[in-house]
Amino acid sequence: MTPITTPPASARLRVALLAGGKSGEREVSLAGAEEVARALDPAKYQVRRYDPATDLARLAAEAPELDVAFILLHGRFGEDGTVQGFLDLLGLPYQGSGVLGSALAMDKDAAKTMYQAHGLPVSPWRMARQEDGRNPARILAQLALPLVVKPVRQGSSLGMGIARNEAELARAISQAFAYDSEVMVEEHVRGREITVGVLGNDQLTALPLVEIVPGENHPFFDYQAKYQAGAAREICPADLPEQIVKQAQEYAQTAHRALRLKGYSRTDMIVTDTGLVVLETNTIPGMTPTSLLPQAAAVAGLDFPALLDRLLELALCRSETT
Numbered sequence: 538m539t540p541i542t543t544p545p546a547s548a549r550l551r552v553a554l555l556a557g558g559k560s561g562e563r564e565v566s567l568a569g570a571e572e573v574a575r576a577l578d579p580a581k582y583q584v585r586r587y588d589p590a591t592d593l594a595r596l597a598a599e600a601p602e603l604d605v606a607f608i609l610l611h612g613r614f615g616e617d618g619t620v621q622g623f624l625d626l627l628g629l630p631y632q633g634s635g636v637l638g639s640a641l642a643m644d645k646d647a648a649k650t651m652y653q654a655h656g657l658p659v660s661p662w663r664m665a666r667q668e669d670g671r672n673p674a675r676i677l678a679q680l681a682l683p684l685v686v687k688p689v690r691q692g693s694s695l696g697m698g699i700a701r702n703e704a705e706l707a708r709a710i711s712q713a714f715a716y717d718s719e720v721m722v723e724e725h726v727r728g729r730e731i732t733v734g735v736l737g738n739d740q741l742t743a744l745p746l747v748e749i750v751p752g753e754n755h756p757f758f759d760y761q762a763k764y765q766a767g768a769a770r771e772i773c774p775a776d777l778p779e780q781i782v783k784q785a786q787e788y789a790q791t792a793h794r795a796l797r798l799k800g801y802s803r804t805d806m807i808v809t810d811t812g813l814v815v816l817e818t819n820t821i822p823g824m825t826p827t828s829l830l831p832q833a834a835a836v837a838g839l840d841f842p843a844l845l846d847r848l849l850e851l852a853l854c855r856s857e858t859t
């Protein structure tokens with residue numbers, strides 16, 4: 538039997554794995570980081586962990602000893618461009634989008650404006666004001682019920698609400714303002730929910746579609762369903778006509794370019810009777826082997842460790858050209 542030899546430490550890529558942070562998605566981030574740390578091949582990578590909630594000074598001090606960062610932070614102060622800017626200042630490349638793309642995608646109002654400018658179909662929306670939470674007549678004159686109320690810069694459905702009448706709308710708007718100083722209201726779109734992953738910096742590849750089917754206990758708040766274990770079924774590749782699959786993949790790539798994204802992204806859409814509607818794009822999608830983008834990558838032939846290799850490769854070749 539040949540002895541197993543680990544390459545010398547110097548031949549391995551030194552990876553800073555950033556997880557934890559201060560957002561409402563801290564726990565999701567830490568759980569994902571465990572999986573990523575386990576899947577990164579120890580023959581290729583030497584991994585050091587950093588929690589931005591406590592370790593930013595240590596990261597800055599140790600940056601000269603690192604080759605690349607893997608950011609596994611969701612929501613504010615992680616997915617929104619702030620950590621990306623910090624790493625840019627340190628000269629440390631990282632997977633995924635830069636400052637501008639991250640910030641644009643995090644702001645659902647800015648993202649929808651960019652989608653529209655690039656010809657992507659979106660649901661009509663308005664920005665809410667604090668006083669609309671007391672009297673939503675102004676919003677009701679412009680948008681048709683049922684409505685979805687969202688904090689502009691949140692993820693994981695936090696602070697979101699659905700309103701089928703005026704009283705529910707007032708309540709949902711007031712509640713959403715507890716999560717963000719900016720709140721938007723958009724028309725509810727009825728249809729089948731899909732999400733489409735994209736890989737690449739300039740040459741893009743769209744992954745197979747995943748359909749998310751909420752469980753029966755979630756007839757209205759279907760958007761909450763997908764985050765509770767077992768509450769939703771995920772089907773990949775989605776069973777949809779070829780023409781819709783092609784269009785969704787094109788839209789996901791257009792969204793990726795429109796928001797100036799790099800490396801990877803995952804765009805959520807709804808398939809309606811009259812066509813596709815684009816909801817939002819995630820720049821640091823969930824990263825456990827069973828998360829949506831890794832599932833789709835696996836169907837396309839990239840297992841979880843190979844996906845991580847690819848994301849780090851894309852990070853390094855982007856840093857060579859910028």
Ligand SMILES: Nc1ncnc2c1ncn2[C@@H]1O[C@H](COP(=O)(O)OP(=O)(O)O)[C@@H](O)[C@H]1O
Nearest residue numbers: 660685691692693694724725726760805816817
């Ligand atoms: N306009 C809409 N019509 C129907 N469902 C929606 C609409 N907007 C959001 N949802 C539902 O809410 C979920 C979360 O909304 P999304 O905009 O993707 O924000 P996030 O995932 O960042 O919380 C979606 O996956 C979808 O199920």
Ligand SMILES: [Mg+2]
Nearest residue numbers: 693805817819
């Ligand atoms: Mg979403």
